[in-house]
Amino acid sequence: MPVDQQANRVFLRHPKGSSAEILLYGATVISWKSGSTANSLPTERLFVSSKAALDGSKPVRGGIPVVFPCFGAPTHPEHSKLPQHGFARSETWTFDGIIMDNEAGVSVKLALGPNASIKEKFERPFHLVYVVTLAEHQLSTDIHVTNTAFTTTSPLEFQALLHNYIRAPSSEVLITPLQGVSYYDKTESTEELRSQPKVEQRTAVDVKKFTDYVYENAPGKYEVTWGNGNVEVKAANFKDVVVWNPQQEAGSKIGDMEEGGWERFVCVEPGYVRGFVKLDAGQTWIGQQVLTAKL
């Protein structure tokens, strides 16, 4: 059965061999196995820490957590009661049906609206739909945000980001093309330094040291390459991209990070995180990404 819905997760299986697994908790994709045109053997493309909680007790340390409506610590007054990276990754979404189920793609829809726990900390009406589509060598994930308010008093303001933990040896990984793009370095020690833009000088970005860089107005299509691997991350409506790897310096302080886990992934996270999307009542905004296993 290409779409297999279980109590707390959904499995997608493509006739050509790729597969994906999505937890309803956080709508977190926790596995994407795909071959490539060069090598048809499906291999795991995402990293999930062996210490990650998958029982809904905390956001998943790995896979593709969905960040909404704030990135990092909240900065918008309407987000002030929210935890780091918002609530979407720590709420249980509803399975909302199969969109497509054939060789072109196996595609499902998950949804989240204001439940009692969200309403306690976020008063705005909204509706989220997350569409996950599996193709032979691709995984697409699209977040649709609707401002369900009736009046036009003030727009819904939010940030959104897809926090891809791409499985790759972090000592070898290179990310391109970010040369010449401005970024904010969240590893700096003071707020003043963190808020000063720098310009990326490198033709290819590595994560050999602790890296937490927010690239602003980035090109939207990134190659993540290493020895024998390549995953392309292509984004639409996500103007920014975050590159994160904690290395031992910060990784050893993360409770649910497995020992040495930072050696096994790089986070390349397309998002709209500098400033806010402003969405009028009745309008829908869509942020999309397509991950392609090229090698």
Ligand SMILES: O=P(O)(O)OC[C@H]1O[C@@H](O)[C@H](O)[C@@H](O)[C@@H]1O
């Ligand atoms: O530990 P969390 O909340 O999952 O966040 C992980 C990282 O996520 C990245 O997107 C942020 O830029 C980092 O600052 C943060 O440390």
